[in-house]
Amino acid sequence: MVKDTKKLLDVVPSQRPSVISAPVPVVDDVPTQVDVPHQRTAPSPLVEETAARIAAVRRSVWVGLAAGVAIAVAAGGGVYAAEQQAQTARAKALEADLRVDQSVQAAARDAVVERQTDAVVAQTAYVSSRAAATASAQAAVDHANAVLFVVPNAGDASRTALASASGAVGTALTASDVSLASLRSLVAGVAAPEKAAVDAQVAWQAAETARIAAEQAAAAAAAQAAAAARSTTKAPTRSTARSTAPTSGSAAAPVAPSVGIPSGGKVCSGSGGSGAGESSVSAIGSAINAYRASLGLSQLSVSRSGSLVSHAITMANAGGIWHSGGDNIVACVSNGSASSMVSAWSRSAGHDAQMRRTDVSSMSVGGAGLNGWLFGAVRFS
Numbered sequence: 001m002v003k004d005t006k007k008l009l010d011v012v013p014s015q016r017p018s019v020i021s022a023p024v025p026v027v028d029d030v031p032t033q034v035d036v037p038h039q040r041t042a043p044s045p046l047v048e049e050t051a052a053r054i055a056a057v058r059r060s061v062w063v064g065l066a067a068g069v070a071i072a073v074a075a076g077g078g079v080y081a082a083e084q085q086a087q088t089a090r091a092k093a094l095e096a097d098l099r100v101d102q103s104v105q106a107a108a109r110d111a112v113v114e115r116q117t118d119a120v121v122a123q124t125a126y127v128s129s130r131a132a133a134t135a136s137a138q139a140a141v142d143h144a145n146a147v148l149f150v151v152p153n154a155g156d157a158s159r160t161a162l163a164s165a166s167g168a169v170g171t172a173l174t175a176s177d178v179s180l181a182s183l184r185s186l187v188a189g190v191a192a193p194e195k196a197a198v199d200a201q202v203a204w205q206a207a208e209t210a211r212i213a214a215e216q217a218a219a220a221a222a223a224q225a226a227a228a229a230r231s232t233t234k235a236p237t238r239s240t241a242r243s244t245a246p247t248s249g250s251a252a253a254p255v256a257p258s259v260g261i262p263s264g265g266k267v268c269s270g271s272g273g274s275g276a277g278e279s280s281v282s283a284i285g286s287a288i289n290a291y292r293a294s295l296g297l298s299q300l301s302v303s304r305s306g307s308l309v310s311h312a313i314t315m316a317n318a319g320g321i322w323h324s325g326g327d328n329i330v331a332c333v334s335n336g337s338a339s340s341m342v343s344a345w346s347r348s349a350g351h352d353a354q355m356r357r358t359d360v361s362s363m364s365v366g367g368a369g370l371n372g373w374l375f376g377a378v379r380f381s
Contacts, residue, residue: 129180133183133187138173140169141169143190145166147162148163151197153200154198154200155200155204165194169187172186260318266321268373270319270334271371272316273317273370276316276369276370276375277370278369279368280374282304284376287338289302290339295356297356300360301362302362302365304366305326305377308324309366312377315368315377316368327379328379329378330378331345331376340374360381361381364381
């Protein structure tokens with residue numbers, strides 16, 4: 001029993017009672033007892049104390065074991081709780097990652113929508129700019145053509161430059177691959193030749209007006225002398241015409257100039273004097289259009305020209321015809337008939353070619369009458 005107790009104490013040294021301060025006596029050292037028949041020997045005090053100590057140690061061991069079990073159970077519960085917390089943390093992290101992914105996807109979708117919206121806006125702006133540039137280009141072509149129509153005397157160089165610039169814009173309008181920058185550049189290139197053509201026409205008109213004024217002054221000064229030198233007897237109906245175009249024949253052969261008639265002019269014998277006035281402007285235009293209609297040609301617009309009326313009056317007072325520089329054909333007829341004047345023009349190849357022109361759309365007319373004679377001047381444009 002003592003040996004067993006010592007083994008337990010060696011196993012659990014921390015549970016030794018602090019009251020044991022002396023070594024436990026070995027049982028073998030106890031003196032041999034003489035057996036007394038039929039007498040029970042009472043345990044010694046030392047043995048009882050030892051047994052009590054052993055019981056106390058056993059209780060301590062069981063209490064320690066119980067505490068260890070409790071600690072293990074508690075530790076196991078702590079591990080379980082820690083695992084639960086770790087799982088909860090992982091779940092929250094996954095939820096956070098999911099929210100981040102959703103935010104990133106939403107931002108990506110928003111970016112795509114924004115890019116698509118920007119593309120639509122850019123395309124709409126381009127279509128609008130293209131339409132505006134096309135309209136501007138067409139307007140530039142129309143305006144250039146209108147300018148060409150009203151500057152017939154601007155000179156070949158000015159008119160050719162303007163026609164070329166306008167034609168380049170017209171070609172670009174029909175091209176599918178021309179850029180807006182190129183189209184706008186071509187449109188801008190029309191302005192300079194257009195201004196040059198207008199300036200050339202204005203300069204020509206100023207010079208022409210000055211020349212006509214000089215001729216009128218000279219003719220008026222010589223009108224009285226010319227009238228006194230010519231017979232006042234009316235001759236049979238006859239006509240004289242002149243054209244700026246080359247001709248294979250003429251309605252009247254050139255004659256020596258009379259008083260007040262410039263060199264190269266033609267005398268309308270029996271006409272002249274003073275006091276000539278405007279006459280038959282619309283009639284001359286109507287007669288030319290009637291002649292064109294008989295040939296299946298288009299009608300031309302007719303407008304009165306103050307400079308051509310003035311030239312016709314000057315010719316009527318002088319009694320002859322000549323070109324002013326602002327007309328294509330001139331003529332005089334003794335019976336005062338516009339249709340007779342057109343008939344006289346039609347018998348001359350050069351005059352007839354002018355009345356048959358297909359590259360014009362209008363005519364400017366001047367007419368004057370004196371003593372039954374009709375003088376006319378026409379410019380086609």
